Amino acid sequence: MEVTETPIRVQSITQKVPPQYIQPLNLRPTKPTTNNTIPTINLSSDVITDDISSACRDWGAFHVVNHGVEKKLLDEIRRNGLGFFEEMSMEEKMKYGCEAGSAASQGYGSKMLVADGGNDGVLDWRDYFDHHTFPLSRRDPLRWPHFPNSYREVVAQYSDQTKILAQKLLGLISTSLGLSSSFIEDAMGELYQNITISYYPSCPQPELTLGLQSHSDMGFITLLIQDDVAGLQVLKDDEWVTVDPVSHAILVILGDQTEIITNGIYKSSVHRAITNANKARLSVATFHDPAKTTTVSPAFKPPRYNQVVYGDYVKSWYTKGPNGKRNIDALLI
Numbered sequence: 001m002e003v004t005e006t007p008i009r010v011q012s013i014t015q016k017v018p019p020q021y022i023q024p025l026n027l028r029p030t031k032p033t034t035n036n037t038i039p040t041i042n043l044s045s046d047v048i049t050d051d052i053s054s055a056c057r058d059w060g061a062f063h064v065v066n067h068g069v070e071k072k073l074l075d076e077i078r079r080n081g082l083g084f085f086e087e088m089s090m091e092e093k094m095k096y097g098c099e100a101g102s103a104a105s106q107g108y109g110s111k112m113l114v115a116d117g118g119n120d121g122v123l124d125w126r127d128y129f130d131h132h133t134f135p136l137s138r139r140d141p142l143r144w145p146h147f148p149n150s151y152r153e154v155v156a157q158y159s160d161q162t163k164i165l166a167q168k169l170l171g172l173i174s175t176s177l178g179l180s181s182s183f184i185e186d187a188m189g190e191l192y193q194n195i196t197i198s199y200y201p202s203c204p205q206p207e208l209t210l211g212l213q214s215h216s217d218m219g220f221i222t223l224l225i226q227d228d229v230a231g232l233q234v235l236k237d238d239e240w241v242t243v244d245p246v247s248h249a250i251l252v253i254l255g256d257q258t259e260i261i262t263n264g265i266y267k268s269s270v271h272r273a274i275t276n277a278n279k280a281r282l283s284v285a286t287f288h289d290p291a292k293t294t295t296v297s298p299a300f301k302p303p304r305y306n307q308v309v310y311g312d313y314v315k316s317w318y319t320k321g322p323n324g325k326r327n328i329d330a331l332l333i
């Protein structure tokens with residue numbers, strides 16, 4: 001299997017859903033049957049260790065409030081992202097197009113994972129803009145949109161503030177397991193951060209498509225904000241639970257490296273995005289990963305996962321496709 005970039009962007013599809021975007025019957029979204037809601041943790045409260053611990057154990061995802069990222073900045077990054085996708089011409093946007101054939105290149109794209117089986121050949125109903133933000137040597141704002149005017153400044157500030165929050169959360173996660181507060185950060189080594197703004201155009205047949213297929217994130221921790229159009233779902237006890245947008249909260253999603261380092265005590269969250277007939281949806285996901293050369297291994301004995309070089313893990317993810325959790329399951333001892 002290989003990763004290719006399609007020349008088309010979902011935004012440019014004007015009529016009915018082309019066949020490449022139609023999910024097989026068993027993967028099409030159905031109405032959630034549960035009223036379960038993911039937990040919310042107030043980071044300004046003193047007694048949150050137990051809450052963090054149960055949210056990480058039971059869900060692998062939770063909202064945080066009083067998180068220290070300026071509310072204005074959350075609004076601004078959503079506004080600037082929307083400005084790029086909705087107000088710039090396709091011709092202008094394509095000047096920032098991702099490199100064809102590269103799995104994680106920076107810029108405007110709509111990724112196509114081509115697999116020999118399963119559903120991975122089906123395309124996501126999503127366009128995105130990916131920004132490399134940390135280490136600072138990777139940060140090149142000239143490769144980010146020049147419109148709206150504040151775009152580059154807002155992304156840089158958002159990157160700085162979310163990195164601080166991610167470090168704080170990794171500290172809390174470490175201490176909740178009796179590890180030193182810097183344990184996960186030390187194991188991660190140099191922090192790599194990418195910010196992906198996803199734009200899910202309204203879809204004429206949402207019952208046939210997925211905005212983003214079921215997956216868990218590869219790295220340590222993802223911080224996600226969405227707009228007021230619901231669409232994100234997390235898998236809990238084999239049921240899809242819709243994550244209702246909470247104004248100015250940030251959703252924390254544990255990634256596969258956190259599952260490995262915690263020896264499976266904490267689980268990465270399987271999630272997906274569904275589409276909507278009437279409204280486009282925007283989300284901003286900020287990923288925190290180790291360097292490709294870093295080896296991640298369980299902190300507890302006996303290990304339940306084989307250690308892995310992060311770069312190999314990423315390669316395998318892009319080779320086999322993200323479907324559900326099959327990549328991390330392959331490391332189980």
Ligand SMILES: O=C(O)CCC(=O)C(=O)O
Pocket residue numbers: 196198212217224226231232271272273282283285
């Ligand atoms: O759009 C969303 O809410 C989900 C995005 C996501 O899961 C990802 O980019 O990995």
Ligand SMILES: [Fe+2]
Pocket residue numbers: 215216217222271285
């Ligand atoms: Fe994700």
